[in-house]
Structures are given as C-alpha cells and as structure tokens.
Amino acid sequence: MSSRRRVKERYSNLNYLIHPRSVALIGASSNRLKIGGIMWSYLQSFPGRKYPVNIKQETIDGVKAYGRVSDIPEDVDLAVIAVPARSVPSVIDDCIRKSVKAVIVISAGFGETGEEGRKLEEEIKNRIANTNMVLLGPNTLGVYVPSESLDTMFVLREKSRRPPDGPIAYISQSGASASGFMDMAEYHQYGISAFVGLGNKLDVNENDMLEFFSKDDKTKVLCMHIESFADGRRLLELCRKITPYKPVVILKAGRTETGARAAMLHTGSMAKPSQAMDGALKQVGVIRANDLLELFDYSRILAYQKPIFGPNIVVVTSGGGYGVIAADYIEDRNVGGELRMAELSHDSKKRLREKLPSFASVNNPVDLTGNVTDEMFDHVFRIVNEDENTDGILAFLLLQTPYTTDRLVEIAWWWFKNGKKPMVPCIIGGLHSEEVIRMLESRGMPVFPDIRRAVLSLRVLYERGKYLLKIGKNRSGAG
Amino acid sequence: MSSRRRVKERYSNLNYLIHPRSVALIGASSNRLKIGGIMWSYLQSFPGRKYPVNIKQETIDGVKAYGRVSDIPEDVDLAVIAVPARSVPSVIDDCIRKSVKAVIVISAGFGETGEEGRKLEEEIKNRIANTNMVLLGPNTLGVYVPSESLDTMFVLREKSRRPPDGPIAYISQSGASASGFMDMAEYHQYGISAFVGLGNKLDVNENDMLEFFSKDDKTKVLCMHIESFADGRRLLELCRKITPYKPVVILKAGRTETGARAAMLHTGSMAKPSQAMDGALKQVGVIRANDLLELFDYSRILAYQKPIFGPNIVVVTSGGGYGVIAADYIEDRNVGGELRMAELSHDSKKRLREKLPSFASVNNPVDLTGNVTDEMFDHVFRIVNEDENTDGILAFLLLQTPYTTDRLVEIAWWWFKNGKKPMVPCIIGGLHSEEVIRMLESRGMPVFPDIRRAVLSLRVLYERGKYLLKIGKNRSGAG
Numbered sequence: 001m002s003s004r005r006r007v008k009e010r011y012s013n014l015n016y017l018i019h020p021r022s023v024a025l026i027g028a029s030s031n032r033l034k035i036g037g038i039m040w041s042y043l044q045s046f047p048g049r050k051y052p053v054n055i056k057q058e059t060i061d062g063v064k065a066y067g068r069v070s071d072i073p074e075d076v077d078l079a080v081i082a083v084p085a086r087s088v089p090s091v092i093d094d095c096i097r098k099s100v101k102a103v104i105v106i107s108a109g110f111g112e113t114g115e116e117g118r119k120l121e122e123e124i125k126n127r128i129a130n131t132n133m134v135l136l137g138p139n140t141l142g143v144y145v146p147s148e149s150l151d152t153m154f155v156l157r158e159k160s161r162r163p164p165d166g167p168i169a170y171i172s173q174s175g176a177s178a179s180g181f182m183d184m185a186e187y188h189q190y191g192i193s194a195f196v197g198l199g200n201k202l203d204v205n206e207n208d209m210l211e212f213f214s215k216d217d218k219t220k221v222l223c224m225h226i227e228s229f230a231d232g233r234r235l236l237e238l239c240r241k242i243t244p245y246k247p248v249v250i251l252k253a254g255r256t257e258t259g260a261r262a263a264m265l266h267t268g269s270m271a272k273p274s275q276a277m278d279g280a281l282k283q284v285g286v287i288r289a290n291d292l293l294e295l296f297d298y299s300r301i302l303a304y305q306k307p308i309f310g311p312n313i314v315v316v317t318s319g320g321g322y323g324v325i326a327a328d329y330i331e332d333r334n335v336g337g338e339l340r341m342a343e344l345s346h347d348s349k350k351r352l353r354e355k356l357p358s359f360a361s362v363n364n365p366v367d368l369t370g371n372v373t374d375e376m377f378d379h380v381f382r383i384v385n386e387d388e389n390t391d392g393i394l395a396f397l398l399l400q401t402p403y404t405t406d407r408l409v410e411i412a413w414w415w416f417k418n419g420k421k422p423m424v425p426c427i428i429g430g431l432h433s434e435e436v437i438r439m440l441e442s443r444g445m446p447v448f449p450d451i452r453r454a455v456l457s458l459r460v461l462y463e464r465g466k467y468l469l470k471i472g473k474n475r476s477g478a479g
Numbered sequence: 480m481s482s483r484r485r486v487k488e489r490y491s492n493l494n495y496l497i498h499p500r501s502v503a504l505i506g507a508s509s510n511r512l513k514i515g516g517i518m519w520s521y522l523q524s525f526p527g528r529k530y531p532v533n534i535k536q537e538t539i540d541g542v543k544a545y546g547r548v549s550d551i552p553e554d555v556d557l558a559v560i561a562v563p564a565r566s567v568p569s570v571i572d573d574c575i576r577k578s579v580k581a582v583i584v585i586s587a588g589f590g591e592t593g594e595e596g597r598k599l600e601e602e603i604k605n606r607i608a609n610t611n612m613v614l615l616g617p618n619t620l621g622v623y624v625p626s627e628s629l630d631t632m633f634v635l636r637e638k639s640r641r642p643p644d645g646p647i648a649y650i651s652q653s654g655a656s657a658s659g660f661m662d663m664a665e666y667h668q669y670g671i672s673a674f675v676g677l678g679n680k681l682d683v684n685e686n687d688m689l690e691f692f693s694k695d696d697k698t699k700v701l702c703m704h705i706e707s708f709a710d711g712r713r714l715l716e717l718c719r720k721i722t723p724y725k726p727v728v729i730l731k732a733g734r735t736e737t738g739a740r741a742a743m744l745h746t747g748s749m750a751k752p753s754q755a756m757d758g759a760l761k762q763v764g765v766i767r768a769n770d771l772l773e774l775f776d777y778s779r780i781l782a783y784q785k786p787i788f789g790p791n792i793v794v795v796t797s798g799g800g801y802g803v804i805a806a807d808y809i810e811d812r813n814v815g816g817e818l819r820m821a822e823l824s825h826d827s828k829k830r831l832r833e834k835l836p837s838f839a840s841v842n843n844p845v846d847l848t849g850n851v852t853d854e855m856f857d858h859v860f861r862i863v864n865e866d867e868n869t870d871g872i873l874a875f876l877l878l879q880t881p882y883t884t885d886r887l888v889e890i891a892w893w894w895f896k897n898g899k900k901p902m903v904p905c906i907i908g909g910l911h912s913e914e915v916i917r918m919l920e921s922r923g924m925p926v927f928p929d930i931r932r933a934v935l936s937l938r939v940l941y942e943r944g945k946y947l948l949k950i951g952k953n954r955s956g957a958g
Binding site (some may be wrong): 036062064104109112113134150154155156158159160161172173174175176177178179180181183184185186202225227251253254255256257258259261262263265290291292293317318319320321323324325327328329330332340341350358359361363364365367369370398399400401402427429430432433434450451452 | 517519587588591592621633634635637638639640651652653654655656657658659660662663664665666704706730733734735736737738741742744745747769770771772796797798799800801802803804806807808809810811813819820837838840842843844846848849852877878879880881907908909910911912913931
C-alpha cells in the first residue's frame with residue numbers, strides 16, 4: 001500500500017472514531033457499579049448498532065453478548081476496550097482480525113505506571129504497526145460527541161455533566177481535568193463539537209485530532225490541553241495551515257521544570273519546557289492558555305465573538321470604580337498586551353452628552369453612573385460602535401442600579417450579536433447576577449464575572465484580529 | 480480644646496458613625512421609588528431610635544416627621560442626609576446646632592461633577608472645621624453594619640444583597656463597585672463587620688476608618704478599595720502599627736497613568752500612580768490586590784485561614800492534570816512568588832504508598848488518580864500535615880470521581896479547620912461543584928474554583944507568615 005493511500009485511509013479511520021456507524025464495547029457489564037456497566041448504559045443513547053462483548057456472559061441487560069469482537073456478524077467501526085491492561089493485546093489482535101476501523105483503549109495500567117506497562121504498550125504498538133486501524137489511548141476517557149449521542153466516558157453523568165453540542169473541539173491529554181472542564185462547560189453552556197481524550201497517545205495524538213477537526217465543518221475553534229508534544233514540527237506545520245481559518249487555543253501544561261517533571265509522572269511522557277516552541281507557536285497564530293480557565297475563556301470568546309482588528313478599547317460602565325480597574329488592566333502590558341484605552345472622537349463625546357446626565361463621564365471609561373437607564377446604555381453602545389477611534393468594547397452590565405431593568409440584558413445581547421465592534425460583557429455580583437449570566441450564556445453570549453478575565457479575552461480577540469491582518473486576511477475573514 | 484482631646488473626641492464620634500444609638504434621616508420619604516423612601520424603609524430594621532426629617536411632610540409612613548434635625552427633642556447620634564446637594568450646607572448647619580455626632584452625606588453633585596460642586600464642598604468644610612462632628616461623604620452609599628442592623632444604602636436589596644455579619648471590615652471609595660462586591664460577598668457568605676463607603680472623603684478618610692477598625696474587636700481583617708491616598712505618610716504609619724495584629728489588604732485603583740486619569744474623573748481626587756508608595760506599603764506588611772476579585776480572595780483567605788510560615792507547598796489531587804498546572808503556577812514567580820513545590824520526606828512517601836494504589840504518585844503533586852476514595856484523601860492529608868518538609872497544602876477536591884462520596888467534603892472541612900498546615904481548597908466543575916462550594920462557604924471555608932486564584936491565595940498566606948516572622952511575631956501570633 002502506498003504511503004499516500006495509507007495516510008488517506010488513516011484519516012478516514014479517524015472519522016470512524018468520531019462518527020462510527022457501529023460500536024462494540026469489550027468489557028461490557030450489566031453491573032452499573034463497574035466501569036463496563038456505566039459505559040454500556042451510556043452507550044444506549046447512541047442510535048447506531050452497538051454490541052456488548054464479554055467473555056463470561058451470554059447476555060448483557062437482555063442483549064446477546066459476544067465472546068469476542070470477531071464473533072460479531074456485522075461490521076464494527078469502533079471498538080471500545082475496557083478490560084484489564086494485560087488482556088488488551090489479545091483483544092487488539094481480535095479487533096485486527098475483524099478489521100475494526102478504530103479502537104479506544106479505556107484501560108489504565110500502561111506506560112503511566114512503569115516498566116511493565118511500557119512493555120504492554122510496546123506489544124500493542126507492534127500489533128497495530130502494519131494496519132490502518134487507529135487507536136486512541138490507552139488510559140483515556142475516550143470520546144464524547146454530542147451530535148452523535150456518542151459517549152464512551154465512564155465518569156458518572158450525575159457527578160460530571162456533559163456539555164451541549166456546539167462549535168468547539170476539545171482535545172485533552174488529561175482525563176480528570178477534562179471531566180472537570182466539561183462539567184464546568186455544561187454549567188456555562190459552552191458547546192462542543194467533540195471531546196477527545198488522548199490518554200497515553202500510543203497511536204492517535206494531538207496532531208491527528210487537530211488535522212481531523214480542522215476539516216470538520218461543525219468545528220469553529222480548536223481547543224487543546226496537552227502535557228507533551230508528540231511531534232512539535234508537525235504541530236507547527238498544521239497550525240500554520242489551520243489558524244488562518246480556525247483559531248487554535250493550546251494549554252501546554254508543564255511550563256516550568258517542576259511542572260514538566262509532574263507531567264512526566266502523570267502521563268509518562270517527556271514534557272520539557274521549551275521557550276523556542278513558545279515563540280514558534282505564537283508565530284503560527286496559536287493562542288496560548290496558562291490554565292483550564294484561560295483555555296475555557298479564550299476558546300469560548302473566539303467561538304462566540306468576532307476578532308478585534310485594532311487595539312483601542314472603550315470601557316462602558318455605570319460604576320466608575322470598575323472603569324478605573326479595567327483601564328488599569330487594559331494599560332497593563334502583562335494583562336492587556338498591546339491593548340490601549342481608546343480616545344473617543346469629539347463628535348462622539350458631544351453625542352454622548354446629549355442623552356447622559358451632566359455628571360456622567362463621556363471620556364473613556366464612559367461612566368453612566370448609578371442613575372443609568374436601559375436607554376442610556378443603548379445610546380452609548382450605538383455611539384461607541386460608530387466611533388472610528390474604537391475597535392472593541394468592554395461593557396460592565398451592572399444589575400444593581402435602581403433604574404435599569406431586565407431590558408438591559410436584551411439590549412446588551414443585541415449589541416453583542418449585531419454591533420460592528422466586538423463587545424465583551426462583564427457582570428459582577430451575587431445571586432441575581434449569576435442567574436442573568438447563565439441565561440445569557442444559554443443564548444451563546446459568554447459573560448465574565450471578573451475584570452481581568454474580561455480584559456484577557458479582549459486581548460485574545462485582538463491577537464486573533466492582528467494575526468489575521470498580518471497573514472493578509474481581510475476583516476470579513478476571507479483570504 | 481487641646482488637640483489631644485479633640486483627637487479623642489473625634490475617635491469617639493467615629494464610633495457613632497458605626498454604632499449610633501439614634502439616627503435621623505434627612506430627606507426621608509414614604510415613596511419607595513425615591514432614594515429617601517428606600518433608605519427610610521431599610522432604616523426600619525435598625526433597633527435604635529430613628530427619626531424621619533422632611534421639610535414638607537408632617538408624617539412619614541405614619542411616623543411624626545420633623546422639619547429640621549434641631550426640632551428632634553432627643554439626642555441624635557447620626558444624621559444621614561439625602562437631599563439635593565445645594566441644600567446640604569444648611570442641613571449641616573442645623574446638625575451642628577443640634578450637636579449631632581456624625582453625619583453621612585449620601586447626596587451626589589459635589590466635587591465629582593465640577594467647579595460648582597467643589598465650591599459646595601468648601602462651604603461644608605468651613606462649616607465643620609471648628610466642630611468635632613465627623614462627616615462621611617458626600618457622594619457615598621454610607622454604611623452597612625450587619626451586627627447593628629444599620630443599613631444606609633439606597634441600592635435595592637432585591638438587586639444588591641447584603642453580606643452576613645463576619646470578621647472583615649470593608650472600606651471603599653467606589654459606591655457601585657462596593658454594591659457589586661457586597662452582592663458577590665453575600666453569594667459566597669463572606670462576612671463583614673462593617674462596610675464604609677468613603678465617597679468624596681471631604682472629612683472622614685480611609686486612614687480614620689483603618690484606625691477605627693484596627694481597634695474593633697470584631698474586625699480581624701481590614702480590606703480597602705481606594706483610588707487616592709488622603710495622606711500617604713499617615714497611612715504607612717497606621718499600617719505599620721496595625722499589620723502585626725491584623726492583616727490589611729488594599730486595592731489601590733489607578734495604578735497606570737490612564738487608570739489614574741479615570742480615577743480623577745470618577746472621584747475628583749488626584750490618584751498619581753506611585754512606585755515608591757507600592758514599595759513602602761509592602762514594607763509595612765500591606766497585602767496588595769489588583770482588582771476586586773483579588774481583594775475579595777485575599778481578605779477572605781486571611782480571615783478564614785492561618786498564615787503559612789514557609790514556602791513549601793504540597794499539592795494533593797486526584798486529577799494529575801490539575802497537579803501539573805498547579806505546579807507550574809507555584810513555581811511561576813509572577814503567580815507563586817517565593818512559593819515552591821515541597822519535597823516530601825522519604826518516610827512520608829513510604830507511608831503514602833501503604834494505603835494508595837500502585838499507580839498513584841507519592842511525589843509532589845500527590846496524585847491519587849480517579850480511583851481515589853474518601854479514606855485515601857484522609858490518609859494523605861494526615862501524612863502531608865505531619866511532614867516537616869511541607870508548610871501549606873493545595874487540595875483539589877474533585878467531585879467527579881466515582882468512588883468518593885459526600886464524606887470527602889466533611890474530611891476536607893475537618894483538615895481545613897484542624898490541620899497544622901494551612902490548606903487552600905480548589906474545586907473545579909459544574910452544578911454539583913457549585914452547590915458543594917456554596918455549602919462549604921456557608922461554613923466559613925473559602926473554596927477556589929480556579930487554580931491561579933488558589934495559588935495566589937497560598938502566596939498571600941505565605942507573605943503574611945513571612946511578614947510576621949520578620950517583625951518577630953512567633954507562629955502562635957503572639958509578639
């Protein structure tokens with residue numbers, strides 16, 4: 001088989017990992033206290049064919065069980081393996097015999113546990129070397145694809161909720177933090193096209209998945225948490241191709257020597273901190289995140305808001321105190337980067353004056369004071385959108401002021417969606433604020449409960465815009 | 480009157496601002512849509528004597544109203560003024576005539592609006608110059624003292640909740656952000672001994688309130704958001720005296736040139752950014768915050784957790800991915816400061832091994848993996864508390880793992896309260912996590928939903944411990 005044909009076939013097999021027509025679960029159980037029982041129950045929502053495989057049981061929940069994958073009479077696109085590590089190689093043999101397109105090895109106890117586990121990994125590697133079968137894992141949560149109702153994760157749904165369908169592909173090398181991330185994502189209605197847990201990356205790695213989702217129409221943003229680079233050069237090549245069309249956000253944990261050592265113990269992979277790689281990733285337009293919350297914020301704002309094509313930010317607030325802190329962060333290079341406070345035009349200031357109380361400030365921050373009404377916010381958003389000196393808007397929507405109503409939320413939502421200048425909203429408060437935030441998030445409007453996070457997200461939108469301009473993309477996004 | 484006697488009398492009058500026996504509200508109204516109506520209704524919870532003052536009305540809500548403060552037959556400790564700015568000077572005259580101890584000028588329209596307002600301020604200043612009456616404001620929300628059921632704030636309680644009674648005195652120069660801060664504080668059960676809104680600081684300033692609360696037994700931590708220093712030298716002197724006994728956390732907004740300009744427009748006060756002041760504040764043991772969330776986090780952790788007396792942090796996690804990111808932040812000088820990852824003793828590692836699964840990591844981060852049980856957490860907390868190489872603990876309490884139960888929350892709570900080594904807990908997740916966090920917070924255990932915020936709080940506990948050691952305080956807190 002030519003290498004070119006093999007690459008093509010490998011790609012189409014990756015497709016079966018995410019979009020299988022049929023799934024076999026090896027290690028399926030009817031006992032819901034076991035991992036194989038949890039997984040089998042969650043597989044019931046998958047609308048395609050599904051087969052329980054169990055060497056000891058005749059039936060699982062009344063469904064005929066097969067002793068081996070190769071006993072299944074129909075084609076099997078995806079085999080999910082949840083048996084003890086030492087049994088995995090022989091199961092893999094059977095999957096190869098059956099011409100399974102993709103396997104996910106959920107089982108732990110491989111390279112991450114020491115020498116014996118590493119030997120098992122070598123065995124598996126040798127077995128799949130001359131096939132086109134793709135293998136995800138071992139030591140992974142597997143995949144979760146909302147649009148396919150495919151969920152191979154053994155973490156209990158009551159404890160770890162699943163996010164809704166949406167535009168972000170989420171790829172992670174770390175299982176536990178992925179489960180926390182998705183639980184948080186569900187709470188904030190952050191929608192994903194798919195989650196892929198890389199685990200020990202014996203075969204399928206972050207580059208395979210980056211390439212795959214770069215060609216997936218549903219996916220608008222690629223979001224990745226990794227602890228080691230499988231192939232740094234290939235990653236850079238891929239990102240150079242992808243970032244002109246889709247933003248790529250990467251959290252590379254193990255930035256420090258100590259962190260890198262911890263990563264090595266965690267996933268068994270070498271994770272040297274590399275300054276050179278940092279610079280190279282920036283060059284090819286990758287947005288970097290330092291932690292899970294940054295990964296969450298940056299991927300979300302890039303998915304739900306337009307890029308910003310200049311550094312000039314106007315702050316609209318009804319609380320002067322917030323405006324001062326925001327101005328500090330925008331002008332602080334460590335937080336705002338190259339952002340700066342916009343200088344509003346003389347004309348804008350005049351127009352602002354017309355409808356604002358005399359003690360409001362028409363400079364930047366535009367401070368509407370506690371006497372603000374819904375209409376004043378609407379007026380200000382119109383004017384700052386039309387001002388040529390502004391590129392982006394930081395909007396404090398304070399729900400505590402006496403003369404604003406629930407209409408303010410609708411006004412902000414309208415300008416968030418339709419404004420020429422991208423807006424990032426910030427709401428600080430308690431119970432009522434939390435409720436409003438969740439309501440807005442369910443519509444697809446990210447809201448930040450923290451000034452620093454809002455400014456960092458504005459910075460990321462600007463870095464995205466600047467990158468697009470640098471590589472010759474115009475503002476409409478076309479090349 | 481000698482200057483010494485005047486200082487003493489001024490201090491006792493400050494006491495009437497926070498602990499009045501009787502309150503008059505000038506501008507009281509029975510119309511709940513007016514500021515004077517909202518304030519009068521909230522004043523009903525105050526158990527002491529209260530008098531509505533209104534020049535036009537005979538009664539307010541069936542209570543006899545007085546035309547002037549001086550018409551009130553009994554003593555008035557505190558007069559709260561909510562009439563238009565131009566009427567304030569004559570009301571002040573009347574308060575002086577009546578020998579009112581303290582006044583709060585809620586009214587806006589003074590120095591923050593321009594020349595005319597500044598003239599009004601001068602008039603008031605001249606009037607009170609030769610009296611011992613203390614004046615808070617103008618342009619302020621006033622005070623909120625939970626233990627006295629005293630609430631002069633006109634922001635609606637439905638929109639802006641009030642925090643419970645507790646150990647933190649919260650002093651702010653910014654009204655709107657104070658209302659957002661307290662709304663957030665209520666949500667997270669952050670308890671305050673009092674809130675004081677400084678407003679334009681015509682008379683009472685941050686130094687007066689710092690000194691006052693430094694002597695208040697209920698107050699364990701002083702927390703302050705200001706945009707200008709009334710008297711930098713006095714502030715430093717005060718802090719030098721206070722910080723050995725009580726932590727002081729200061730957010731000084733207007734750090735940058737642009738931020739300082741915004742602050743000037745906001746409160747009318749000059750707010751030059753000063754590097755020298757930054758260093759001096761650190762010297763006298765002040766903890767600095769960059770924004771409201773840092774002010775919130777740092778004051779809360781200092782109020783509810785012990786200082787840390789060494790830089791060695793152990794990370795306990797059941798998610799390896801979280802551990803790596805935490806290690807990165809601890810070793811990142813910009814976040815962790817002088818913190819470092821602890822090296823556990825040989826003996827501790829051996830004891831950890833005894834009860835942990837073979838694939839758990841007994842290095843730091845201690846990674847209990849997804850198979851963790853409640854008992855394993857308990858075991859690990861015991862051992863890392865006994866290890867002489869550790870000074871503080873970052874604990875990830877992951878609620879998504881299958882074999883942990885609600886008991887984990889009790890175990891963490893026990894070690895948080897009783898452990899020798901201070902613990903900072905971090906919980907990342909969705910709905911269930913949010914519920915658990917709020918439950919723990921209601922018991923007085925701050926929980927961080929973000930790794931960076933948790934590490935910054937550990938750093939602050941260590942900075943506090945290091946300062947106490949430097950000035951010769953021993954670990955028990957005695958001098």
